[in-house]
Amino acid sequence: MRALPVGDRALLVEVSTDGEAQALHADLVRRRAEGSLSVREIVPAARTVLLDGLDDPVRLAEQLAASQVPPVPPRAGEIVEIPVRYDGPDLAEVAAHWDVSPHEAARIHAAAEFRVAFCGFAPGFGYLTGLPARYGVPRRATPRTTVPAGAVGLAGPYTGVYPRPSPGGWQLIGTTDAVLWDHARVPAALLSPGTRVRFVPVGTVPVGSS
Numbered sequence: 001m002r003a004l005p006v007g008d009r010a011l012l013v014e015v016s017t018d019g020e021a022q023a024l025h026a027d028l029v030r031r032r033a034e035g036s037l038s039v040r041e042i043v044p045a046a047r048t049v050l051l052d053g054l055d056d057p058v059r060l061a062e063q064l065a066a067s068q069v070p071p072v073p074p075r076a077g078e079i080v081e082i083p084v085r086y087d088g089p090d091l092a093e094v095a096a097h098w099d100v101s102p103h104e105a106a107r108i109h110a111a112a113e114f115r116v117a118f119c120g121f122a123p124g125f126g127y128l129t130g131l132p133a134r135y136g137v138p139r140r141a142t143p144r145t146t147v148p149a150g151a152v153g154l155a156g157p158y159t160g161v162y163p164r165p166s167p168g169g170w171q172l173i174g175t176t177d178a179v180l181w182d183h184a185r186v187p188a189a190l191l192s193p194g195t196r197v198r199f200v201p202v203g204t205v206p207v208g209s210s
Contacts, residue, residue, distance in 0.1 A: 001069060003061035010052040011061055018046050018129065018157070020069045022117050025049050025193055027070040044118040044193050046127070079113070079196045082161065084152050085203045086110075088172035090140070094154060097137050106201060108135065109173065114159060114197040119189065124163035124181025126191035133157065143169030150176045152199070159199075161191075174199075 001024070002014045015021050025044035028051065031037035037060075040053025054060060086106035095105035114130035131154075139155045144167060147153070151162045153170030160170060163180035176199075180190050191197065 001064050001067070003064045005057060005061070006050065006052075009054050009057060010050065011054065011057050011064075013049045013051065013064055015047055015049075015069055018117055019072060021045065021047050021049055022115065022129070022194075023070050023072045025118075026072075029194070045120070046118065077194070077196055079198050080190065081198050081200050082152075082176050082178045083202045084110070084174040084176045084199045086174045086201060087203070088152065088174045090153075090171040091173045094137055094171050094173055098135060105173070109159070110199050110201045112198075114199075116191045116193050116195040116197065117158070118193055119191065121160075122163055122166060122181075124189045124191070125160055126180075126189075126193075126195070126197075128159040128191075128197055129157055130197075131157065131159065137171050139169040140171060143167055147172065148175070149180075150178070152176055 004012045004014065006012050013024065015024060021044050025042060028037060028042050028049065032039055032042065038055045039051050043050040091102045091105060095102040098105055100108070112130040114128040116126040117129045119126050136157045137154050146165055147162050147168035149162055149164045151172050152174040153160055153162065153168065153172045155170040161176060161178070161180055162168060178190060182188055
């Protein structure tokens with residue numbers, strides 16, 4: 001790990017992989033809950049964790065530099081289930097990339113248990129990991145100017161659900177009616193870092209796509 005100062009009371013901790021970032025985030029959240037770490041915000045990203053509102057960032061930086069990334073914690077907590085219709089316009093292309101039928105691609109995706117690695121891009125958008133590395137897919141060569149809210153997409157190792165209409169270059173494999181962001185809800189975001197997620201199929205893959 002490498003801890004870099006950010007202003008007077010924050011640190012940006014760099015690690016080597018997204019799995020290490022998830023493990024470090026979970027460990028820091030645990031330490032804060034136990035009272036052994038005083039910090040206001042813990043914000044994970046792909047390979048970094050930002051800690052803001054530290055009482056003694058210099059001391060913590062020294063501790064982190066001398067320690068190892070903690071092991072990935074066992075999966076715990078309730079699972080958020082997101083109903084999904086596997087009817088996305090890129091499902092057949094993703095299936096071909098995986099060398100399976102669209103029906104099998106939908107089954108593979110729905111069989112995985114995901115975890116929110118980090119959030120970003122738009123309020124309520126979570127970057128979910130859980131598919132084996134061999135199922136990574138490239139982004140579209142030409143992004144769409146508008147992707148509808150509720151679109152379920154894949155990019156690289158991640159699955160994500162668009163919380164609102166926006167441009168996007170992810171491969172769209174399905175749609176959901178789940179509300180990812182509602183400012184009147186507490187919490188407003190359906191997904192947060194560390195949340196376990198499963199996609200529950202509803203309906204069937206469109207006829208003619210197999």
